[in-house]
Amino acid sequence: MPEPILKLEEVSKTYRTKGSMFGGRAAGLVKALQCVSLEVLKGEIFGLVGESGSGKTTAGRLIVKLESPESGRVLLNGEVLSTLRGRRLKAYRRRVQMIFQDPYQSLNPQLSIYESVVEPITIHRLAAGRERMERVLSMIQTVGLSPPESFVNRYPHQLSGGQRQRVAIARAMVLEPDFVVADEPTSMLDASYSAKIFNIILEMRKRFGITILFITHSLAAARYLCDRIAVIYRGHLMEVGTAAEVIHHPLHPYTRALIDALPKFGLAEQIPRYNTLLEEERAGVEAVGCPFFMRCRKAHRTQCGREVPGLEPVGPGRFVACFFPGNGGGAGGKGS
Amino acid sequence: MDNGERFDTSRMKRSHWAAHFLEGWSVFIQNPLGKAGVGLLILFGLMAAASVIPPWIDPMYRPMTGVDPEIVRSVGPSLKHWLGTDFMGRDLFSQLLAGARIAFMVGVSAAFMTVVLGTAIGMTAGYMGRTVDTLLMRLADIIMVMPTLLFVLMLAALFGQLNIWTIVLIIGLFRWPGVSRVIRSQTLSLKQRPFIEAARVAGASHLRIIFRHIMPNVLPLSFLYMTFRVTSAITIEAALAFLGFGDPGTVSWGMMLQWVWKTGHMFKAPYWLLPPGICISLITLSFYMLGRAMDEVLDPRLRKEEDA
Amino acid sequence: MNARTAGTGNRNSEAEDLLEVEDLSVGYRTKRGFMRAVDGISFSLKKGRSLGLVGESGCGKTTVGMTLMGLLPPNGEVRGGRILFKGEDLVQKTEEEMQRLRWNEIAMIFQAAMNALNPVQRVEKQIAEAILTHAPDLPEEEALRRVEGLFQMVNLPGERMHDYPHQYSGGMKQRAIIAMALACNPDLIIADEPTTALDVIVQHQILEEIKALQDDLGISLIFISHDISIVADVSHDIGVMYAGQLVEYGSREEVFGDPRHYYTRALLASYPTLAGEKRDLVPIPGETPSLVAPPSGCRFCDRCDAAAEACSLERPDWLEISPTHRVLCARCLSS
Ligand SMILES: Nc1ncnc2c1ncn2[C@@H]1O[C@H](COP(=O)(O)OP(=O)(O)OP(=O)(O)O)[C@@H](O)[C@H]1O
Ligand SMILES: Nc1ncnc2c1ncn2[C@@H]1O[C@H](COP(=O)(O)OP(=O)(O)OP(=O)(O)O)[C@@H](O)[C@H]1O
Ligand code: SF4
Ligand SMILES: [Mg+2]
Numbered sequence A: 001m002p003e004p005i006l007k008l009e010e011v012s013k014t015y016r017t018k019g020s021m022f023g024g025r026a027a028g029l030v031k032a033l034q035c036v037s038l039e040v041l042k043g044e045i046f047g048l049v050g051e052s053g054s055g056k057t058t059a060g061r062l063i064v065k066l067e068s069p070e071s072g073r074v075l076l077n078g079e080v081l082s083t084l085r086g087r088r089l090k091a092y093r094r095r096v097q098m099i100f101q102d103p104y105q106s107l108n109p110q111l112s113i114y115e116s117v118v119e120p121i122t123i124h125r126l127a128a129g130r131e132r133m134e135r136v137l138s139m140i141q142t143v144g145l146s147p148p149e150s151f152v153n154r155y156p157h158q159l160s161g162g163q164r165q166r167v168a169i170a171r172a173m174v175l176e177p178d179f180v181v182a183d184e185p186t187s188m189l190d191a192s193y194s195a196k197i198f199n200i201i202l203e204m205r206k207r208f209g210i211t212i213l214f215i216t217h218s219l220a221a222a223r224y225l226c227d228r229i230a231v232i233y234r235g236h237l238m239e240v241g242t243a244a245e246v247i248h249h250p251l252h253p254y255t256r257a258l259i260d261a262l263p264k265f266g267l268a269e270q271i272p273r274y275n276t277l278l279e280e281e282r283a284g285v286e287a288v289g290c291p292f293f294m295r296c297r298k299a300h301r302t303q304c305g306r307e308v309p310g311l312e313p314v315g316p317g318r319f320v321a322c323f324f325p326g327n328g329g330g331a332g333g334k335g336s
Numbered sequence B: 001m002d003n004g005e006r007f008d009t010s011r012m013k014r015s016h017w018a019a020h021f022l023e024g025w026s027v028f029i030q031n032p033l034g035k036a037g038v039g040l041l042i043l044f045g046l047m048a049a050a051s052v053i054p055p056w057i058d059p060m061y062r063p064m065t066g067v068d069p070e071i072v073r074s075v076g077p078s079l080k081h082w083l084g085t086d087f088m089g090r091d092l093f094s095q096l097l098a099g100a101r102i103a104f105m106v107g108v109s110a111a112f113m114t115v116v117l118g119t120a121i122g123m124t125a126g127y128m129g130r131t132v133d134t135l136l137m138r139l140a141d142i143i144m145v146m147p148t149l150l151f152v153l154m155l156a157a158l159f160g161q162l163n164i165w166t167i168v169l170i171i172g173l174f175r176w177p178g179v180s181r182v183i184r185s186q187t188l189s190l191k192q193r194p195f196i197e198a199a200r201v202a203g204a205s206h207l208r209i210i211f212r213h214i215m216p217n218v219l220p221l222s223f224l225y226m227t228f229r230v231t232s233a234i235t236i237e238a239a240l241a242f243l244g245f246g247d248p249g250t251v252s253w254g255m256m257l258q259w260v261w262k263t264g265h266m267f268k269a270p271y272w273l274l275p276p277g278i279c280i281s282l283i284t285l286s287f288y289m290l291g292r293a294m295d296e297v298l299d300p301r302l303r304k305e306e307d308a
Numbered sequence C: 001m002n003a004r005t006a007g008t009g010n011r012n013s014e015a016e017d018l019l020e021v022e023d024l025s026v027g028y029r030t031k032r033g034f035m036r037a038v039d040g041i042s043f044s045l046k047k048g049r050s051l052g053l054v055g056e057s058g059c060g061k062t063t064v065g066m067t068l069m070g071l072l073p074p075n076g077e078v079r080g081g082r083i084l085f086k087g088e089d090l091v092q093k094t095e096e097e098m099q100r101l102r103w104n105e106i107a108m109i110f111q112a113a114m115n116a117l118n119p120v121q122r123v124e125k126q127i128a129e130a131i132l133t134h135a136p137d138l139p140e141e142e143a144l145r146r147v148e149g150l151f152q153m154v155n156l157p158g159e160r161m162h163d164y165p166h167q168y169s170g171g172m173k174q175r176a177i178i179a180m181a182l183a184c185n186p187d188l189i190i191a192d193e194p195t196t197a198l199d200v201i202v203q204h205q206i207l208e209e210i211k212a213l214q215d216d217l218g219i220s221l222i223f224i225s226h227d228i229s230i231v232a233d234v235s236h237d238i239g240v241m242y243a244g245q246l247v248e249y250g251s252r253e254e255v256f257g258d259p260r261h262y263y264t265r266a267l268l269a270s271y272p273t274l275a276g277e278k279r280d281l282v283p284i285p286g287e288t289p290s291l292v293a294p295p296s297g298c299r300f301c302d303r304c305d306a307a308a309e310a311c312s313l314e315r316p317d318w319l320e321i322s323p324t325h326r327v328l329c330a331r332c333l334s335s
């Protein structure tokens, strides 16, 4: 069994939001991540799946140290992130990279493609002169922009979204990092581009043995790319397991609701319906219990409404945070 | 830059800027304000350039020291003196030309200083945030509320006459806060953009981020502010000179006005009073129009980059 | 389910066409030349049915919608073709006539419209105003009552009528937008990517909403999206667009069950699904052609793995696979 390369230990992160003067919103706290623990194994693609605002990006930003956790620890290869400073931080930056969600925003519009991709090498003084150029060109070729010579002198606005995202990938990969956070790299792109990007990511893993945290809101994409998946909801991990198991035998009511909601593409018969989502949110209960309580059809008012279920093992490598995982449960079993 | 035979990055870079510039220029010149502004500025530029001609024709046309030996008082326009002469027989037309040169010198150099200072401080404050930001912005507030003119007057009262470069320096030191505020807020919004974060993740140092990633994106705005600052620098210099605190060794339009006033020709010699007055108004107007037209060019461009 | 699949896309059925688009060409004047964003597309839509337009970004889906609404930007221009709506040609109509049609008969849910709600006006007010501009004689209370009914229709709690848009979640905003589109009882709704910005669960709810409304009210729907799985979910008929052209058109079952055009196939092969065996995704190679100077032959030619020499030279013809399924390809039968 490969050893874990990245570990999150009971990581929490809260954002303070400023009250808006006109909206009448009060200043508040957004609990983006709550007591999240997970391990990513060396060489795997680990999927973090969840809806918008569930804290996926926050987790990624903590890992690349754009943000620091409020409590808990993030460890890469046994090194605690919060202790990194100066030279060791810079060394860390070389080993851990991020691909951002929006290719239209993650490249400096004033830098040419060559300048964008060469920058990390220059910063870390990995190569110079001819060798540096060769490295950049071969990386641009690797991400499928060929011939590279016809791309290096262009500017981001002269590229399509899919091409930009490939430049962003080249920029992250040119350092040959150990670990890459890919934050919804295709959510702004067409399906035809997504497949290309997915294949490049797979290729990168094969070539450089990189470990990847793949953040996505699409279970279908996670199924295709990931070895293991964690489902996150409102900052809580709900379910962790291998991709195949989580998708074909989901145990958590939220995961089941996600699968129910996916467009079935005329294949409705092949996919069971679970019906774990309440039509209307439970009204008038405070959110002290399970984060999914308000929308969970299977919830037990007494237990689920008062206690937060922990992420418990239910099988080898399989974890679920629910008092009634699988078909057991309170109000209803498997959907009609 | 290691440009191999296969491609040449620096040449590309230049053509990138050139393309940007040409595109901006074509929008700019279609704008009536821009057209008028540029037209006026060319006129003033010609005046400044022409200021070397009269002294070369005859030493009596030297704006400061040359006097017409036949005239010892202010007379109206004539063939020999197109705009007339001042109280001691100096040619007004050559003074007016020399004034254009001074106006450009003062305006552009003071504005340049303002903008360099303001951009550097604004970027630093916006990027560093926290204490640095608070300190720099408080400083900006303090300087902003100090009336520049009054302050220069006090300095002049203390140290006697000020040299024209001292005046430029003071204007530069006093007018940056406005620029730095704008640049700071632009930097703040840039700082949130993913490409800055991407640079951080790549391990870029603060200096690198400021100069390589933020500066190229705020420079257009800085240039815009420069045109507005030219206007204010010219007005301040003119006001100082008129109030008698100008550099006595230069002939600026403000100085000319001061001489009219001091020698009591204010209401007697319109040929003397009007030209420098009109010139000051027109040159500030033209820089202002230039700025407004540039604003219109830059604004959609900035927005487009936001969308793209 | 049965009621929906019956008689799918049958062009010979007696129900008359609500909308018939014939050989429509639309373009934009740009600095680089005339961009043919929509090039000779034809389709028809019967009352109560839905047509899904799929295709990648920039293939002209929104342009089709905007042309039907008569809302092309100033540099846009209809270069040919007819749009017969209830037998009248919309292309020939004047702006005033179109204004009368718009919202009353044809409504549109614009791309990213949920961000277009006026943030400083209560939602009920905004919808009531939309009603009142088209029925100025209606008393205001009556309009507000209509709003209440609309809220019920789109499953929004009535007590949230008085809220401001920012107090709504994304899904609620989208529902409000749908309510607004329904405000004047249109016969045709054009929904341009109505769920793209939403989460799967919310998206699912909205799609169910749209389907139910369409069934209940008998509204015809043109549903635009780049996401095939969504289009497959809501539409009876599918039009696959590529580079300004319709390349395959027919009933959902036929187009997705038996795709003939290589682009449709490539699109399906590049799309990850949950059901069935996990298979490799096959991306479509290359880039879309320029619409200013499109290739003379088949536009997909450069990216097609079955392309023959003839494909790049000659414009392919429409080939009828069945009365309800046709394809724009020169070689689609040979495989
Ligand atoms: N800088 C910030 N200040 C305040 N709140 C924030 C900030 N960044 C994120 N949040 C909040 O934290 C929560 C989690 O955000 P996060 O960006 O991690 O979600 P996400 O899962 O990546 O969502 P998406 O799929 O939309 O990208 C959200 O409610 C968000 O509004
Ligand atoms: N006002 C305009 N002027 C010039 N070109 C335009 C204009 N509007 C759209 N286009 C171009 O016309 C083509 C079709 O655009 P359209 O918006 O119809 O595409 P779409 O299929 O809706 O794409 P998306 O999925 O991105 O919304 C695109 O190439 C686009 O760049
Ligand atoms: S713990 Fe209770 S409320 Fe939470 S998901 Fe499980 S059954 Fe539903
Ligand atoms: Mg995110």
Ligand SMILES: [Mg+2]
Residues within 6 Å of the ligand: C061, C062, C063, C111, C192
């Ligand atoms: Mg569109």
